Amino acid sequence: MADVKVQVTGGKEEKMLKGGMKTTPFIFANEISEKLAVVGFAANMITYLTMELHMPLVKAATTLTNFSGAASLTPLFGAFLADAYIGRFWTIAGASFIYTIGMLILTVSAIVPQLRPQPYREATTYQLGVFYVSLLLTAIGAGGIRSCVVAFGAEQFEEGGDGRTGSMRDKKSKTWTFFNWYYFCMGASILLAVTVIVYIQDNIGWGVGLGIPTAAMAISVVSFVAGHKMYRMMDPNESPFTRLIQVIVAAIKKRNVPVIDGGRDLYENDELDKDISVFGKLLHTDQLKFLDKAAVVTEEESEWKGLKPNLWRLSTVHRVEELKSVIRMGPIWAAGILVITASAQQFTFSLQQARTMDRHITNRSTFQIPPGSMSVFTILAMLVTIAVYDRCLIPLARHFTGLPRGISFLYRMGIGFTISILATFVSGVMEVKRRHSATSPSAMTVPISVFWLVPQYSLHGIAEAFTSIGHLEFFYDQSPESMRSTAAALFWMSISMGNYVSSFVVSTVHHLSTGPDQSNWLPNNLNKGKLEYLYWIITVLQVFNLAYYCVCAYFYTYKPVARPRPEDVELAE
Template sequence: MGEVATDMYTQDGTVDMKGNPAVKKGTGNWRACPYILANECCERLAYYGMSTNLVNYMKTRLGMESAVAANNVTNWSGTCYITPLIGAFFADAYMGRYWTIASFMIIYIFGLALLTMASSVKGLVPSCTDGTCHPTDSQKAVVFVALYLIALGTGGIKPCVSSFGADQFDENDASEKKSKSSFFNWFYFSINIGALVASSVLVYVQMHVGWGWGFGVPAVVMAIAVVSFFFGTPLYRHQKPGGSPITRVAQVLVAAVRKWNVPVPKDDGSSLHETLDKESGIEGSRKLEHTEQFRFLDKAAVVTNAEDETIGSSSSWRLCTVTQVEELKAVVRLLPIWASGIMFATVYGQMSTMFVLQGNTLDAHMGPHFSIPSASLSIFDTLSVIVWVPVYDRLIVPAVRSVTGRPRGFTQLQRMGIGLAVSVFSMLAAGALEVVRLRAIARHGLYGDKDIVPISIFWQVPQYFIIGAAEIFTFVGQLEFFYDQAPDAMRSMCSALSLTTVALGSYLSTVLVTIVTKITTRNGNVGWIPDNLNRGHLDYFFWLLAALSVANFAVYLVIASWYKYKKTADYTDADKGDRTHDH
């Protein structure tokens, strides 16, 4: 009878809407995912539909100069990758992922509705004469309030939706665990379907129909996302929030420092403090096994003679459990892997900067009457992702699985490493095209600022396509890795942490461009990246990024060989098999 009950309920601590143990047959798994994936697709469509052309809105409607408009968009975009830390904290600590997504989606809709009104309601729309608009300070203020409401709204959705979707699969069930890995592939696929529609259809609407419709459609789409999400409510499984993760981390550090001179017993950790019952003492979190790394932190769980008598009432600021200590160790172990993703995000960021500048100098004609904007070529990155997801999920994983015997095919670390290696080739492809371009310039004497080089812009497609392939390995691998290796009660926070690599990658790109420009323009030299690229050496910049990517990959190999996968106290034989050859 006990076995039947065990098979009936999930074993990873998930509960249903009423807080009861989740029944396997009636909740979660793929049956709950269409609502979550549809929500993500619509949310990303709304986000990219509104943000892709935002710089043009600020220039034409808000009368800003190019540099000011670009900085405003960059600052706002950076904020959209920092606010997930706020949403993730609320999700893990107090609200749970479901209620965090639900609450922040409402804020998001208010922001989109306000932006739509600012671009369509009389009195909020700036007056324009002879193609020049003259917005008042209050009209600008409405736009920025709307944008930062959207930034706050996306902060509660970005770090939670992927984790909430993964929560629908019980990792203690072999078949569901395999499906969880597949879920992350299709999650990223749904993001790119939304981005594809946004960068093609919605940008056209904004440029040819009007900004009111251009922002109104994303608002309607976001409303559909909300309806989709709530529609699946009876099917969802929920992880209970575990209280403030920041407090628990601080308690371990304080307790360890307080006992800096207390020796750690030389055993397998069995003498360290842990709760005696089955639960870890942290709501919604399983116990974690003791590990040997970072032994200084183990001091927080050492029971001294003074604490031995009052162990039941001892403060967590003096004595922590092994699971609490291992939570912090798990996060510390993630940080080097996280840092290795910043260089990849820098390469990824070139699509919206250097690739566009390179494309501006190439022949953009498609036939006699149509030319493609260089910024629109990023659609080939999106198409690459859409092609690679089913190829990876349906062909590559089964093929590799038959060789390695692992359910996922590659380990998560291997998958991310392959993406880092592939990204090098996108920089090599961009550099090679630049060499060809510079030779054509020398051959034809096209050194003028406005001169177009007689090379089709479509020769840029390979560098976009290669980045799309690299994303499937590294970005999707990161999504899965940070969810899987994060402590149960800190999954949203760790997902938010992985998102910050995109923001930091953009900042690193800015720093590199600034340093390169300063060094290469000494003594009156033109430099690698002048305003007139026909007189520059953009190929050197691409070689630099390729070299840095190779160095980053080499460091990553060292980090990956050092990394130890998380073990819960109840991890299964299947887990053991998956971890015997982790690297």
């Protein structure tokens, strides 16, 4: 790992320590620009699809959630590249460039008349093709950025990355603070996107509204690369996926070999594992004992002493525990999916609710709030919650729990799940009030203020501050150290699955609720539908999900790590 560089100046060795706070502006600039670009479009994408490309509402909603799902699935590929081949720095840099190209094509498609449909006609196959290519490139770019930027930023603070000596507690505290402020900066960029960028798109034009985040993305690429001499960079090792498969194969081959209770005499090789256990070797656990067979030394393999083993037949305890850690994380990972499904409705049906309501700030005001800007209340609630949590709740909770992060990430996620249930239930109640306020089913504008939607948007923001950051902390802390890009990819994969589940639920409800007269709960005119039923279905699903999560959290076993001696870390550096 290259985080300490030694220069010889005037016959004296001068250590130039890398990492620390000085690197955060460059890292945050890249993340802010990416969020400015993706949210600046995604927050108003339902408007672009329905008003500019003339898609039906349900098709536009599923297109949006499918795109969000794809953009959150590509981090798996980005994580594989980063961990196994090119490292996190070059993955982020290359992905940012690809993202910029995708945004450039999207901006051009919004400007050139031939790439936009005629009035009152749906887009042609060619026009949709150009649009989808731009989305594909941004999804690929997002995969490289999202899988690496969190782990890359957090490792700037690990093990004294800022060059100061300090306790492990202090270093961990800095890492958890980084997570909070990473999410805060991300939220601030989203706030800018859903206000300024969305307003420009609705009132000046899509060319300018997309061109600004495109330019910001291009500048961030230059900024991020310019800071490369200051970063701590972990060299890529062998593919973590290969190691996991090797353990499975070795365990299957030895399925008939007995394992001694307590894991005694299982294979250990510190030299073999040194590059993937720099900051601590995983200790043996009694769970998933079948996998321990991969580390049992047979009579034939005992003759390999001093030689590198065939890893498809014999794995070390550390590598077996890597796989166990990933498997143990699975149930907690799955619990986060439905929260994303609930949150996804803000950018589809909640936005359409806002479009039908009185969006004037006051009775005398001529200014109307763009529907896509309603998510500003989600972001404000999230930012306030993060700030209060980081500055007030963490120090208070730390006094009682002794944990650097205040409360465990499992408790934090559980709080978020509970608030998300309340947010979705309130969304259904507000839809009933909105529809009953309509003067007629065909009315374009309902005489009720759009500010009635503020509670549901705000509750989703508070839930996200607890759930998403807790989820991110969980993946980073509980994943093996050599798989942290993969862990970040798992976080985004849960978002991907949440969006796909949203598409499935919406499509299923739309299909099953369609009557003989073709009426359904989710028509283009919400005044003629039953949108609240969709919200309440998701509410009930989340109640069952919370019960499932509580069981998983109760039985969850934290990964056991043997911390190395400080001198060992210095040698590794």
